[in-house]
Amino acid sequence: MRNVIIIGSGPAGLTAALYSARANLKPLVIEGLEAGGQLMLTTLVENFPGHRDGIMGPELMAEMRAQAEHFGAEIIRGHVTSVDLLARPYTVKTSEAEYQCRTLIVATGASARLLGLPSERALLGHGVSTCATCDGYFFRGKPIAVVGGGDSAMEEAVFLTRFASHVTVVHRRDTLRASKIMQDKALANEKISFEWNADVEEIRDTGKGEVTSMVLRNNRTNELKEIPVDGVFVAIGHTPNTKLFQGQIDMDPNGYVVTHAGTRTSMPGVFACGDVQDHVYRQAITAAGSGCMAAIDAEKYLEGLPQHLGEAQVTA
C-alpha cells in the first residue's frame, strides 16, 4: 500500500513527487507514455525562473526527475490502463502490475490535439506532425505549414525555419493568441508568412501517401485556396488526458478535471495538478506550482486519516 501514487511525470507530477518525497511519503510515480510531458518536445525554455539563459526542455525535465529521485521518489516506466477510485484504497493498474494507494495525484497532463480531418490522420507520420523538434529534420529546404495561433504554434514556426525553405502559419482568426514576445519573433522572421481566417479543409495527397499541399477555406469569404507544402505541423492546442477517470471524478465539459480548494477533486484523497486541470495558464511553472500544492494537500489529507481504522471505514 502506497501513501501517494502520482500518475504523470511532467513538471506537475515531478514537483508533486519532490514535495511528497521530502515529506517522507515515499511516492510512486508512474511516468506514462509521454514521460517528461510536453517539455520533452520543446527546445529552449526561456520562462522558467532561475534559468536566465534558458534551459532545454528535456534537460529541465531530467533535472526535475533527478531531484525527485534524490529525495526518494520512486519513478517507474509504465502506462496506467485503469484506476478504481470508487473503493478504498484506490487501485491503479498498469499493463504489468497493480498498485494500491491512500491518495492519488493526477498529473496526466494534456496531449496535442489534431484537427480531426480524415486526410490528417491518414498522413500522420508522412508529412503531418504534432512535434516540430521530432520531425522538422525531414523538411530541409521544403515549404511547410504550421496550423495554430498560440505560443506553441509560433515557437514551432520559428524553430522550423531552421530546416524549411518557408513556413506558412495557418490561423483561423485574424489575430494571434500567442504572447507578444512570441508573436514578434514570428512576425519578424522573413521565412514566415501568415494565412489569416483560414480553416484547413483538406491535406493532400492521401493517394500518394505523402503531403503535397493543403486546401484552405477562408472562413469569411468561403474562398478556397490550395498551397503547396511538404509538411503540416498541427499546433492547435491540447486535450486533457482524463479518459482514465471518466465517471469517477468531476470534469468540465471539455474533459478537464475540476479542482476546488487547491488541488482537491470531487473524490476525497484524489488531487489533480498541471495541465490536466488547467486550460488557462498551462505553463511549466504553473504546472510545477500546482504539483507542489497537490503534494501538500495530499500530505494534509493523510495526516487526517485515522491510521488505526481499516481503509474501508475512512470517510473524508
Place this chain on the structure above:
Amino acid sequence: MASEKVQTITDANFDTTINGGKPVLVDFWAEWCGPCKRLAPTVDELATDYDGKVVVGKLNVDDNPNTAFKFSIRGIPTLLLFKGGQVVEQVVGLADKDSLKKVIDKHVA
C-alpha cells in the same frame, strides 16, 4: 542500450532483412528524437518477447535516409511491420507495449 536481440537495419541490409521469411518490425529512429528514446525500451522488450518469431530491428534515419525516403517516413518514431516483404502495419508516434503487441499479434500466429 539496445538489447542484443534488436538488429541494426541499414539501407544496405534492408531488403534482405525484410525478405528473410519472418515478419520484421522496423523502428525508424534518430539520436535527436526524444520520443524515439522513450520508445526504445519497449522495442527492446518486444524483441525479447517475440524472439524467434519476429525480427525486430532499428533503422537510424540519419544514417539510412534512402529507406526512410522510400517509405515516405516524415515523422519518427514510426514502426513498420513487414510480412512477406510488404508493409502490413504502421504505428506512428509513441505507443504502449500492449497496443503494439495487439498490432503484431494480428500477423503472428
